[in-house]
Amino acid sequence: MFRAMVPRAAPRSLLRPVGGAQSSIRPSAFYVLDRSRRGYATEAEEKDLVVIGGGVAGYVAAIKAGQAGLKVTCIEKRGALGGTCLNVGCIPSKSLLNNSHMYHSILHDTKNRGIDVGDVKLNLAQMMKAKETSVSGLTKGIEFLFKKNNVEYIKGTGAFTDEHTIAVNLLDGGETSVKGKNIIIATGSEATPFPGLTIDEEKIITSTGAIALQKVPKKMVVIGGGIIGLEMGSVWSRLGSEVTVVEFLGQIGGPGMDNEIAKLTQKLLTKQGMKFKLNTKVMGGDDSGETVKINVEAAKGGKEELLDADVVLVAIGRRPYTAGLNFEKIGLEADDKGRLVIDQEFRTKIPHIRVIGDCTFGPMLAHKAEEEGVAVAEFITKGYGHVNYGAIPSVMYSHPEVAWVGQNEQELKAADVKYKSGSFPFSANSRAKTNLDTEGIVKFLADAETDRILGVHIVGPNAGEMIAEATLALEYGASCEDVARTSHAHPTLSEAFKEAAMATYDKAIHY
Amino acid sequence: MNATKQLLQHRQPMIRFLGKRHTPTSIDHTPHAHPASPTHSLPESFASYRQKAQQHGPLNQQNHLPIGAIGGKPGASLGPVEAGKGMFFDRSELPARFQRTPWTQAEIDAIESGGASMHA
Numbered sequence: 001m002f003r004a005m006v007p008r009a010a011p012r013s014l015l016r017p018v019g020g021a022q023s024s025i026r027p028s029a030f031y032v033l034d035r036s037r038r039g040y041a042t043e044a045e046e047k048d049l050v051v052i053g054g055g056v057a058g059y060v061a062a063i064k065a066g067q068a069g070l071k072v073t074c075i076e077k078r079g080a081l082g083g084t085c086l087n088v089g090c091i092p093s094k095s096l097l098n099n100s101h102m103y104h105s106i107l108h109d110t111k112n113r114g115i116d117v118g119d120v121k122l123n124l125a126q127m128m129k130a131k132e133t134s135v136s137g138l139t140k141g142i143e144f145l146f147k148k149n150n151v152e153y154i155k156g157t158g159a160f161t162d163e164h165t166i167a168v169n170l171l172d173g174g175e176t177s178v179k180g181k182n183i184i185i186a187t188g189s190e191a192t193p194f195p196g197l198t199i200d201e202e203k204i205i206t207s208t209g210a211i212a213l214q215k216v217p218k219k220m221v222v223i224g225g226g227i228i229g230l231e232m233g234s235v236w237s238r239l240g241s242e243v244t245v246v247e248f249l250g251q252i253g254g255p256g257m258d259n260e261i262a263k264l265t266q267k268l269l270t271k272q273g274m275k276f277k278l279n280t281k282v283m284g285g286d287d288s289g290e291t292v293k294i295n296v297e298a299a300k301g302g303k304e305e306l307l308d309a310d311v312v313l314v315a316i317g318r319r320p321y322t323a324g325l326n327f328e329k330i331g332l333e334a335d336d337k338g339r340l341v342i343d344q345e346f347r348t349k350i351p352h353i354r355v356i357g358d359c360t361f362g363p364m365l366a367h368k369a370e371e372e373g374v375a376v377a378e379f380i381t382k383g384y385g386h387v388n389y390g391a392i393p394s395v396m397y398s399h400p401e402v403a404w405v406g407q408n409e410q411e412l413k414a415a416d417v418k419y420k421s422g423s424f425p426f427s428a429n430s431r432a433k434t435n436l437d438t439e440g441i442v443k444f445l446a447d448a449e450t451d452r453i454l455g456v457h458i459v460g461p462n463a464g465e466m467i468a469e470a471t472l473a474l475e476y477g478a479s480c481e482d483v484a485r486t487s488h489a490h491p492t493l494s495e496a497f498k499e500a501a502m503a504t505y506d507k508a509i510h511y
Numbered sequence: 512m513n514a515t516k517q518l519l520q521h522r523q524p525m526i527r528f529l530g531k532r533h534t535p536t537s538i539d540h541t542p543h544a545h546p547a548s549p550t551h552s553l554p555e556s557f558a559s560y561r562q563k564a565q566q567h568g569p570l571n572q573q574n575h576l577p578i579g580a581i582g583g584k585p586g587a588s589l590g591p592v593e594a595g596k597g598m599f600f601d602r603s604e605l606p607a608r609f610q611r612t613p614w615t616q617a618e619i620d621a622i623e624s625g626g627a628s629m630h631a
Contacts, residue, residue, distance in 0.1 A: 333556060335550070342545055344546060361548045389547045448589060476525075478524075479525040481524075485524075
């Protein structure tokens with residue numbers, strides 16, 4: 001290999017060790033030592049691709065690259081694949097959301113449906129066990145997919161030693177190192193801590209602690225009214241907690257949620273028993289006593305208040321997680337929020353090192369990471385990949401669910417886009433009526449001139465599934481009329497979607 | 512039927528089948544800002560790294576790697592590697608991994624002691 005790499009015109013003597021005679025008199029023992037250290041071939045086999053992180057971004061990239069025939073290694077330190085999403089995020093929280101909703105419904109919503117139930121009791125330990133069964137089944141599923149697609153799986157913590165080499169501190173003890181022609185960093189994110197509050201995952205918790213509480217807290221304060229805070233607040237509120245959400249901004253749901261939808265959602269959640277303190281900032285907390293005391297005051301200054309809680313959930317957002325990766329050593333750069341800087345093909349300044357998922361730009365969503373996982377593998381194997389950041393849906397799995405894709409009304413106003421809006425309430429939808437689940441609306445925003453869909457916002461039953469149709473429409477660049485003229489089965493909730501499109505370009509039939 | 516035709520004349524669906532997806536024939540692989548980048552700009556280091564870095568050929572050359580990935584093109588297409596007539600490459604001009612590894616003290620000792628130091 002070495003010979004092929006050097007200039008063909010170079011005199012051969014240049015390639016030989018200095019002094020041919022010298023090498024011939026070397027003792028044989030020394031020759032062995034020499035070969036082992038000085039050999040020009042690399043010590044370990046070089047992989048086509050090394051993925052650091054086995055979360056949604058990393059494992060998808062690894063499988064996709066494996067399918068394309070690359071020799072792939074994936075390094076994961078958790079001991080289980082699937083990252084935050086599968087282990088302590090989306091999946092366990094959905095298990096709890098679904099089962100706590102069933103419990104809540106059986107408790108409060110059976111009589112008028114003609115079902116008389118006896119004594120209903122919560123078995124929290126069993127509910128947690130059901131959650132763990134779902135999680136372990138899914139994570140083992142990925143291990144199987146790794147084997148199927150020839151992806152080598154190393155359990156350990158990776159750190160760069162040079163641009164092509166990663167030292168791995170193995171979970172079972174010991175060390176190894178892997179070399180890769182291409183490297184993908186997909187190390188994900190962690191919950192942002194709240195300054196002044198020490199997370200112990202028992203009294204002061206993040207989302208990780210919120211899916212593993214041993215008993216239902218009497219009072220719970222949620223700092224941050226974003227999606228994570230509202231979902232976990234919903235779970236414990238349904239199971240009997242008195243939940244108060246403290247949000248610095250003037251609306252819940254985070255910056256992406258449409259104003260009108262956020263207000264409606266807040267109303268619906270309030271009806272379910274959750275309390276909200278908007279435009280309120282948390283000044284500090286004291287967890288020295290039996291309960292946690294949280295000091296809050298109006299964001300614009302003013303009235304101070306002391307909140308008392310058994311458990312405080314810190315849900316003020318997430319931040320990129322790159323600790324221990326040693327990326328500074330090889331000269332990679334992160335921005336002020338800790339996100340690794342990449343170009344349009346996910347490359348860092350060192351082109352064979354790419355970054356995807358939560359530890360770089362874009363929304364911290366599992367499905368966005370998954371899209372990037374596929375795209376990055378295609379950039380490596382085919383030189384071309386596709387992610388449309390303008391058509392990534394967001395879903396909040398409360399009840400009713402909230403989902404949106406594209407731009408919201410306040411963004412369109414700020415950008416001075418001429419748009420028209422149309423909506424349709426679930427209370428006028430036949431299926432929602434039969435389900436006795438009629439809260440919520442579907443809202444379309446479309447370009448005033450071309451009728452092209454710019455955004456769809458839904459709060460209502462099954463919104464999370466319904467948003468897929470909106471995302472597809474947005475990806476294709478459809479008009480409201482295109483959706484409205486597409487037959488939707490009767491009686492289904494999706495008819496509300498069609499009618500909202502109708503209401504945007506013309507008039508709805510049933511409202 | 513004519514009535515339907517007339518009706519359809521007013522409406523051109525925006526959703527249209529565009530055919531199977533194909534990889535574009537020419538792709539600009541020069542680094543640009545990531546579409547989700549909040550600053551919409553790349554640090555200067557991206558360009559400067561490519562100026563100096565040599566990786567299967569100079570990185571700053573256009574159209575050198577038509578499919579983006581490292582090793583996307585055979586090495587032969589990078590042009591001849593021979594030195595010009597009457598010129599010779601020195602080993603010190605090669606990338607570090609092809610240069611001479613300095614002797615370690617252990618090796619020097621091994622040579623000087625005829626290998627005895629390895630058993631000491």
